[in-house]
Amino acid sequence: TTDAVHTVTSIALDGAMIVTTAANNSGTVVNVAGDVTIIDTGSSTGTLVISNVSTGGVETVSMNVTGALSVEGATTVTGGTAALASPTNLTVTGNSTFTGALTIVGEGNTGTDATVTLNGATVTFTGGVVLTDDTSGNGILTLSGSAAQVVTGVINGSANHDGILNINNALGVTFGGAIGVGATDLNAINIGTTAEANSTATFKANTDTTLMTLGDGSNTDTITVNFIAQTANLTAVIDELEGTAGDTSIVNILDATADTAADTVIYTGDIGDTVSVTQLNVGSATQAGKATISGVAEAVTMTVTGGDHEDEDSSVVVSGVGTITNLNIVASATADATATFATALTTTAISLDDGTAGNASLLITMVGDDDRAIAGTINGATAGEGTLTITDDTGSQNDIATFSGIIGADARLKAINVGSATLSGGALFDENVTVATLTILGGDIAAEETLFTSTTEKTIDVTTLNVTGGVSTTNAAAAGGALLTGTGALTVGTGGMNITGGEGDSSGTNGVGGTAVVTNATALAMNNAVTITGGLGASADGGAAELTTAAAVTGSGTYIVQGGAGSATAAGVGDGGSATLDSDGAFTTTSTVSILGGNGGASTGANNIGGAAAGEFATTFASAGLTVTAGNGSTNATATGNGGASDATVTTTSVITGAVNITGGNGGANDAADGGVATATFTGAVTATAQTLSITGGTGSV
Numbered sequence: 001t002t003d004a005v006h007t008v009t010s011i012a013l014d015g016a017m018i019v020t021t022a023a024n025n026s027g028t029v030v031n032v033a034g035d036v037t038i039i040d041t042g043s044s045t046g047t048l049v050i051s052n053v054s055t056g057g058v059e060t061v062s063m064n065v066t067g068a069l070s071v072e073g074a075t076t077v078t079g080g081t082a083a084l085a086s087p088t089n090l091t092v093t094g095n096s097t098f099t100g101a102l103t104i105v106g107e108g109n110t111g112t113d114a115t116v117t118l119n120g121a122t123v124t125f126t127g128g129v130v131l132t133d134d135t136s137g138n139g140i141l142t143l144s145g146s147a148a149q150v151v152t153g154v155i156n157g158s159a160n161h162d163g164i165l166n167i168n169n170a171l172g173v174t175f176g177g178a179i180g181v182g183a184t185d186l187n188a189i190n191i192g193t194t195a196e197a198n199s200t201a202t203f204k205a206n207t208d209t210t211l212m213t214l215g216d217g218s219n220t221d222t223i224t225v226n227f228i229a230q231t232a233n234l235t236a237v238i239d240e241l242e243g244t245a246g247d248t249s250i251v252n253i254l255d256a257t258a259d260t261a262a263d264t265v266i267y268t269g270d271i272g273d274t275v276s277v278t279q280l281n282v283g284s285a286t287q288a289g290k291a292t293i294s295g296v297a298e299a300v301t302m303t304v305t306g307g308d309h310e311d312e313d314s315s316v317v318v319s320g321v322g323t324i325t326n327l328n329i330v331a332s333a334t335a336d337a338t339a340t341f342a343t344a345l346t347t348t349a350i351s352l353d354d355g356t357a358g359n360a361s362l363l364i365t366m367v368g369d370d371d372r373a374i375a376g377t378i379n380g381a382t383a384g385e386g387t388l389t390i391t392d393d394t395g396s397q398n399d400i401a402t403f404s405g406i407i408g409a410d411a412r413l414k415a416i417n418v419g420s421a422t423l424s425g426g427a428l429f430d431e432n433v434t435v436a437t438l439t440i441l442g443g444d445i446a447a448e449e450t451l452f453t454s455t456t457e458k459t460i461d462v463t464t465l466n467v468t469g470g471v472s473t474t475n476a477a478a479a480g481g482a483l484l485t486g487t488g489a490l491t492v493g494t495g496g497m498n499i500t501g502g503e504g505d506s507s508g509t510n511g512v513g514g515t516a517v518v519t520n521a522t523a524l525a526m527n528n529a530v531t532i533t534g535g536l537g538a539s540a541d542g543g544a545a546e547l548t549t550a551a552a553v554t555g556s557g558t559y560i561v562q563g564g565a566g567s568a569t570a571a572g573v574g575d576g577g578s579a580t581l582d583s584d585g586a587f588t589t590t591s592t593v594s595i596l597g598g599n600g601g602a603s604t605g606a607n608n609i610g611g612a613a614a615g616e617f618a619t620t621f622a623s624a625g626l627t628v629t630a631g632n633g634s635t636n637a638t639a640t641g642n643g644g645a646s647d648a649t650v651t652t653t654s655v656i657t658g659a660v661n662i663t664g665g666n667g668g669a670n671d672a673a674d675g676g677v678a679t680a681t682f683t684g685a686v687t688a689t690a691q692t693l694s695i696t697g698g699t700g701s702v
Contacts, residue, residue, distance in 0.1 A: 449480045471511075
């Protein structure tokens with residue numbers, strides 16, 4: 001037809017339908033009050049073509065179907081071909097079924113868009129949709145029903161960055177087919193372009209577009225996009241996903257399958273880089289969610305939530321910069337929740353909620369050769385909840401994560417881990433830290449040295465402190481050390497301070513255990529146990545352990561300085577690591593101090609010597625007892641491992657209110673396995689208040 005306006009009740013056609021206008025016509029409108037059915041019985045094409053060739057002015061060609069539309073053949077909607085703003089439109093109120101391909105073609109001039117608007121509850125693209133843009137005209141597909149809509153079939157651009165998909169439906173549009181995959185990504189997906197109207201879009205298959213915009217920015221609508229992985233990973237390649245000022249924009253990432261581990265939504269691109277989204281949610285209280293985000297993530301609130309089944313752990317990994325006002329990581333009664341950031345993270349507040357029995361974890365995994373800035377307070381939902389872990393994933397300790405916010409002030413964290421068994425970590429805390437367990441662990445190669453540093457005048461308050469050297473597993477070289485340098489106050493609670501050298505490698509002599517060192521620059525009040533233990537020998541030597549204090553030490557803590565035992569591994573020849581307490585300020589404890597050399601190894605290897613133990617006190621020393629005991633020689637008759645020496649040295653005065661016991665180590669089962677030497681050296685006055693002094697040599701070989 002080429003007439004201006006046609007109104008019909010319905011159309012049933014076995015053949016081809018063409019809606020257009022003559023070159024000099026004033027446009028064409030076809031209104032169908034009922035259904036349109038175009039079939040192909042084999043003798044005809046069953047096609048629908050809507051085009052605009054008007055040259056007489058700004059004219060529109062439109063077909064409006066109030067009922068359902070079903071087209072067996074191909075459907076083509078083409079914008080105006082003349083140098084005029086002449087659009088072409090197809091609007092269907094009822095359900096739509098396109099058995100053949102639907103092609104929507106914008107032309108070269110401004111205003112020559114081709115738009116297909118589908119409002120029915122069911123939209124089926126059996127032959128798929130192809131959207132084509134030209135210089136200025138766009139191929140546009142709009143879903144804007146008043147009821148929830150389900151869309152079946154693929155939607156692609158004719159080439160990269162072609163076509164626009166608009167979604168305006170408060171009850172939601174669900175896409176089951178892929179969109180823009182491969183070299184056919186869309187130019188834009190716009191959700192919520194209608195003023196004063198909410199809108200929701202759900203993508204269940206791979207989706208690829210240059211831009212996705214949530215809202216129109218002119219009002220306070222709520223715009224939601226859901227990415228839901230089905231039975232496999234879902235890929236979303238979206239260069240920019242943006243919120244809009246004035247609208248509430250929500251991004252949900254979920255897994256559809258209940259009671260199983262989540263498949264991953266692999267998101268390539270940025271989220272909220274220009275305009276932050278309001279909410280970025282991974283997982284929910286009833287569904288797991290798992291996501292990787294290659295670019296930046298900017299949101300007012302980001303929440304990671306574990307599901308309601310033990311297999312429904314939720315997690316997100318953000319490779320780009322995170323800028324999030326409020327970050328909430330919420331485990332459930334059964335499932336964990338984890339957020340991982342590989343670069344800088346700027347927040348106002350981070351909350352870690354372990355739920356009833358889950359684990360809420362924040363991981364800072366530094367990839368690359370740049371230091372990281374982590375801003376914002378970090379707290380448990382209640383005291384004793386939440387874990388913070390810092391690792392350097394580059395294979396060497398090059399990077400430092402600097403935390404500028406107070407940690408655990410409102411609710412003490414459950415744990416902070418710096419480094420892992422295979423990776424180093426570097427952390428600098430510029431504010432107070434309050435945590436139940438602080439663990440510093442060296443990696444498994446020498447370059448993976450883990451560092452923990454606090455700023456002057458700030459407090460590190462821990463219930464338990466564990467500093468452990470790394471363990472080599474490759475025999476290539478020594479393992480990484482674990483170093484804590486405290487320039488502010490250090491407070492250690494009932495779990496005590498445990499400093500342990502790394503165990504030697506069991507596969508060869510090169511993999512020496514990593515050292516474990518705590519250096520404290522300020523006064524240390526220790527009212528709980530301090531254990532300094534050299535690493536165990538294996539095929540390689542164990543690592544050294546050391547506590548160095550620059551200022552006064554006070555309190556009621558018990559100190560045990562224990563050299564590591566020599567190898568007990570097959571024919572291993574590794575020596576035990578040394579253990580040292582080096583106090584440069586006045587040292588006082590109302591409990592005891594024990595300096596214990598390590599025993600010779602029980603393996604069949606030779607020279608598996610126990611580690612030495614030393615206590616070095618540069619000024620005054622006061623305790624309720626002092627024990628200096630050397631290690632015993634090897635108990636294996638074929639081994640020649642000597643016991644480790646033990647030594648206590650006090651430079652100035654000593655006041656000891658309990659027993660003083662100095663005991664040499666016993667000889668081993670082999671005549672060559674000597675007991676260690678025990679020595680106590682006092683260069684100043686010694687006061688032992690009505691107590692005993694015992695000096696005992698070890699027994700000979702047995």
